[in-house]
Amino acid sequence: MAFNSLTFLIFFAVVLGLHSLPLQWHVKKTNLLLASYIFYAAWNPPFVLLLWISTMTDWFAAKRMTESEGGRRRLWLILSIVVNLGLLGYFKYGSFLEENFAVLLSMAGIDYGVSAGSIILPLGISFYTFQSMSYSIDVYRRNIKPADSMLDFALYVSFFPQLVAGPILRAGYFMTQLLEDNKDRVADFGWGIALIVVGMFEKVVLADGLLAPVVEDVYGAASDASTIDAWIGTLAFAGQIFFDFNGYSVIAVGLARCLGFRVPWNFLSPYAAIGFSDFWRRWHVTLSAWLRDYLYISLGGNRIGRVRTYVNLAVTMLLGGLWHGASWLFVIWGGLHGLLLVLERLAHRLFGGVEFFKTGFARVLLGLLTFALVCLTWVFFRAESLDAATGLLSVMLMPASGLGVIDLSQVLTVLGVIGALLGTHWFMRNREFGSMLKSLPWPAIGMILAAMLIAILLSPGEERDFIYFEF
Numbered sequence: 080m081a082f083n084s085l086t087f088l089i090f091f092a093v094v095l096g097l098h099s100l101p102l103q104w105h106v107k108k109t110n111l112l113l114a115s116y117i118f119y120a121a122w123n124p125p126f127v128l129l130l131w132i133s134t135m136t137d138w139f140a141a142k143r144m145t146e147s148e149g150g151r152r153r154l155w156l157i158l159s160i161v162v163n164l165g166l167l168g169y170f171k172y173g174s175f176l177e178e179n180f181a182v183l184l185s186m187a188g189i190d191y192g193v194s195a196g197s198i199i200l201p202l203g204i205s206f207y208t209f210q211s212m213s214y215s216i217d218v219y220r221r222n223i224k225p226a227d228s229m230l231d232f233a234l235y236v237s238f239f240p241q242l243v244a245g246p247i248l249r250a251g252y253f254m255t256q257l258l259e260d261n262k263d264r265v266a267d268f269g270w271g272i273a274l275i276v277v278g279m280f281e282k283v284v285l286a287d288g289l290l291a292p293v294v295e296d297v298y299g300a301a302s303d304a305s306t307i308d309a310w311i312g313t314l315a316f317a318g319q320i321f322f323d324f325n326g327y328s329v330i331a332v333g334l335a336r337c338l339g340f341r342v343p344w345n346f347l348s349p350y351a352a353i354g355f356s357d358f359w360r361r362w363h364v365t366l367s368a369w370l371r372d373y374l375y376i377s378l379g380g381n382r383i384g385r386v387r388t389y390v391n392l393a394v395t396m397l398l399g400g401l402w403h404g405a406s407w408l409f410v411i412w413g414g415l416h417g418l419l420l421v422l423e424r425l426a427h428r429l430f431g432g433v434e435f436f437k438t439g440f441a442r443v444l445l446g447l448l449t450f451a452l453v454c455l456t457w458v459f460f461r462a463e464s465l466d467a468a469t470g471l472l473s474v475m476l477m478p479a480s481g482l483g484v485i486d487l488s489q490v491l492t493v494l495g496v497i498g499a500l501l502g503t504h505w506f507m508r509n510r511e512f513g514s515m516l517k518s519l520p521w522p523a524i525g526m527i528l529a530a531m532l533i534a535i536l537l538s539p540g541e542e543r544d545f546i547y548f549e550f
Contacts, residue, residue: 080121081544082330083282090118091334098338108234108257111338115239119202126201129166133211134236136162141218141225152219159215167208173198175405203243205402205550209369211236214250216373223251231257240334244327244547246345247365256340267336273516273528274333280531281326282545288538289496290319293489294461301467306478308485309471315493316461317454318500321350323546324363344512350453351504353446355419358453370399389424393417403460403550408468412459419452443505450501 080087094114098107120127140159144152184190214232217223226232235254241247297304297312304312328345335342345364352358359367375395381388393414400413455472462468507515516524 080118081548082327082334083279083542083545086121090114091337095337104259105230108230111239112230112234112237115234115237115242118239119237119242122202123199129170129201129204130207130237132166133163133208134233137211137215137236138226138229138232140215144215144218145225156215156219159212163208163212167204170198170201170204172401172405200549202548206245206247207236207242209366210247213247213369213373217250226250226254228257238335238340240331240338240340241342244324244331244545244550245363245365246328246331246343247369248342252343253340267339270513270517271333271336271338273524274329274336276528276531276535278326278329278331278333279535281322281329284531284534284538285496286319286322286326287541287543289492290315290322291541291543293485293493294319296484296489298461298463298467298471300484301462301471303483304471304474305483306474307490308483309475311485311490311493313454313458313461313471313475314497316457317350317450318493318497320457320460320546321346321500327545327547348504348507350450350501351446351508352449352453353442354449355416355423355452358449359416359420366399366402370395374398389421392420392424396420408459408462408465411465411468412456415456415459419456446505 080090094111097110097114102110116127116130119130137159140155143155147155214223214235218225226235231254232250234257235248235250238248238253293315294312297308297315301309325346332342332344343365347361347364349358349362352361375391378391378394379387380391394417396413396417397410398413400409400411400416403409403412455475458471458475459468462471519527
């Protein structure tokens with residue numbers, strides 16, 4: 080039941096209708112919880128059991144932590160982590176580990192048959208596992224108190240607007256919103272619908288209609304791509320993955336607003352980042368914050384020496400890459416970002432005091448360099464194999480003339496879209512999207528949204544799932 084489907088439109092209309100009835104707040108939350116389970120079960124009903132296992136484990140583990148001290152308290156946290164990561168590890172990485180185990184055995188001359196496709200990846204398991212597990216960790220750290228209501232906690236874990244692809248919520252942020260009905264829900268409805276239209280425009284028109292075909296042409300024929308092909312295809316993917324994932328996140332924010340809830344923004348003009356620390360403060364903000372607070376800081380962060388800081392950065396980004404998928408390509412992608420973060424820190428130590436690098440001109444150059452290097456790392460994220468990735472990178476860095484797999488119209492389309500995207504991100508770099516949109520006159524907002532809606536309805540692009548549904 081994807082957001083960009085007629086089935087979801089009908090589903091949400093029913094949910095919104097029920098939520099608008101003059102019912103008790105407890106009943107409304109129960110309706111939302113049931114709707115969330117129905118939404119998730121629409122993909123594969125048995126996997127709702129996994130959602131319940133994570134919910135029940137973390138609910139009871141958190142309760143027991145408040146009744147325990149010392150080692151027993153730590154054991155309840157370990158139980159939460161083992162169950163959550165155990166489920167995630169088996170379903171997401173079981174086949175990957177088995178395949179690599181078979182490779183190691185083959186090197187020793189042992190033939191080990193791999194049962195292909197035996198493990199099905201549950202939708203959104205990476206997101207709701209991290210979300211539920213963060214609650215247990217926060218209770219263990221005494222950052223929050225355990226929830227008084229199992230209904231509230233279950234709805235926090237399974238809230239359908241952000242269940243399968245984020246943003247990743249924190250219990251302290253979301254569960255306070257469940258304490259009482261939002262009396263401003265009607266005012267939020269118009270704002271929520273506007274955000275849904277914006278997100279759908281990003282997904283349907285920009286990501287799927289204009290950019291995805293170019294990406295598929297280039298990455299589907301990587302061995303035939305020229306330098307221009309490779310760069311245009313990679314720029315197209317940089318735009319596609321942003322519009323696709325940001326589109327989903329904006330829709331999630333809009334859906335939540337229609338229901339009277341706040342969900343955090345997940346992207347803050349990331350392609351205007353100056354450096355890679357800045358990029359990860361702006362890209363997939365809720366995952367970056369999760370990795371920082373629950374992994375990087377737990378490893379020691381930057382508190383135990385310069386070398387250990389670099390190691391912690393590298394380990395965090397390697398695991399962050401692996402979180403995205405069970406593939407060595409994602410590990411390489413994460414490792415490259417870890418390396419770039421380390422190099423950035425070294426460069427800052429060497430050149431941080433040079434006045435030139437503090438000028439506006441230098442900051443723009445550093446921003447464009449950041450974007451170019453991010454694009455190079457996207458090759459590993461999108462490529463279908465390591466050979467395809469290295470082949471594309473070789474022609475990107477060692478020019479080969481001509482157009483091999485795309486035409487001039489596709490080149491101009493991608494350059495136009497990416498140019499507009501970069502310009503928008505630099506303009507919005509220190510601005511907040513909601514405030515900017517609300518500052519416009521209502522007639523102008525209405526015209527913009529009407530134009531977007533018409534473009535969505537007329538878009539000839541093939542309907543595609545959201546990219547992050549795979550993770």
